[in-house]
Amino acid sequence: MIKMIKTKFRRIVTKIPNSNAMNLINNLKKYEVRSMHGQLPVVWDKAKNFQVWDKEGNCWIDFTSTIFVANVGHSNPKVKKAISSIIDNDLLHSYTFITEIRARYIKKLIKSVPKQFEKAFLLSSGTEATECAIKLMRMYSHKVGKRKPGIISFEGSMHGRTMGAQMLGGNQKSRAWIGFDDPNVHRLEFPYPWVLNGKISGKEKFRHDIKKLEEKVNINKDIVGFMLEAYIGWGAVFYPSDYIQELSKFAKEHNILICVDDIQGGFGRTGKLFAYQHYDIEPDIICCGKGISSSLPLSAVLGRKDVMDIPDVGSMSSTHSANPVCCAAGLAVLEELFDKNLIKESERKGKILHSRLNEIKEKYPNRISYVLGKGLLAGVLFINPKTKKPDADFATKVCYKAMEKGLLLVHTGRESIKIGPPLTIPDNALDEGLEVFEEAIEEAEKQ
Ligand SMILES: Cc1ncc(COP(=O)(O)O)c(C=O)c1O
Secondary structure, eight states, rough: OOOEEEEEEOOOOOOOOOOHHHHHHHHOOOOSOGGGGOOOOOOOOOEETHHHHHSSEEEEEEEEEHHHTOOBBBBOOOHHHHHHHHHHTTOOOTTSSSHHHHHHHHHHHHHOOOOOOOOEEEEHHHHHHHHHEEEEEEHHHHTOOSOEEEEETTTTOOSSSSSSHHHHOOOHHGGGGSSOOOTTEEEEEEHHHHTTTTTTHHHHHHHHHHHHHHSOOOOOHHHHEEEESSBGGGGGGGHHHHHHHHHHHHHHHHTOEEEEEEETTTTTTTSSSSSSGGGOOSSSSSEEOOTTTTTSOOOOEOOOOHHHHHSSSSOOOTTTTTTTHHHHEEEHHHHHEEETTHHOOOOOOOHHHHHHHHHHHOOOTTTTTEEEEEOOEEEEBBOOTTTBBBBBBHHHHHHHHHHHHEEEEEEEOOEEEOOOOTTOOOOHHHHHHHHHHHHHHHHHHHH
């Protein structure tokens, strides 16, 4: 039986997934690669602010922001207007020929970010940004005369799905296709809370692990950079601050660059402009994507002038770099973030989100092991009550239950569910979504 739902913010009027959606999805599957098909079976027809509609009139509260992109709200009117003005002026593409909008956007971007980021390079996807950062760090190692261009990254981290990004990534299985491990990539164990377990501080953990690496590698001669995901994406797991501060001190002592992959956490998501700012450090390079445009394909690498300007004219650009329509979207996002005080709003609403999630955790202590994240970003980690082991199936069940009730959550395929509504979500819609999240857990538990 179909359970109809009509509330202020949700509307479910058909079976979910409905037959039209399933027909379309199954047809698409015939022609499109299966790697594109990990998300929930909802066919998006329209997305506005914090809500998503399908053609049948079902309406969901969106706790995904289309996976941390729509920070200033879906179809934000200012972003739409900026995009339309470029389109209406008949300028869809320019390769690297200069456009006025590109000049305006890049100036505004650099003026809006911490001062050590002096230059910007625009690209289309997050993975291109991390590839570019790898190239810059390695070129820097030649510039300063290091013996090897070694980079230290972290087990469990994710930097994209292209070759360089996966070479650095911390998942052995997902880089196996490459056929070899880069001898100039070294990985440290991620200091998860369950690894430190209250027994060792972040600072001690860093010193301990780097000492082990120093036994194998000459740090001064053979390491040029750290590549850090601002937090581990799948669970919104932040490093302990004292770990990163010690890492930053170490990097300075050994002339090692720090590059932060802030692709997921940037542009206000965590209650600061960039997620790394929670650690009180000054990275040399940062990779941005997702929320940067809240819509169109846009990413960026920002960094120190002496690093960013190493590649020669023409040796680091891409056909779609700095597309004028994407630049217009990026500029409007920055204006929205600052004019509407959305970074502060993310911090304020984040307190509502985390306090409510912690209440739910207290109610289900045998099911929820951790509530992690900051600002309007949360990771809820589930365990099996009997085995106490991570429970990915339960997390999936909760995502499907929530979908049937009109709430979209980030399905990770792991033991975590991630929550990241647009920063523009009103408080009462956030509250309603959290009620539904709790109901979904309760129903999955009963099942
Ligand atoms: C931390 C991080 N780095 C890189 C990427 C890759 O970005 P894209 O999918 O735009 O290539 C992602 C995407 O999920 C990410 O979360």
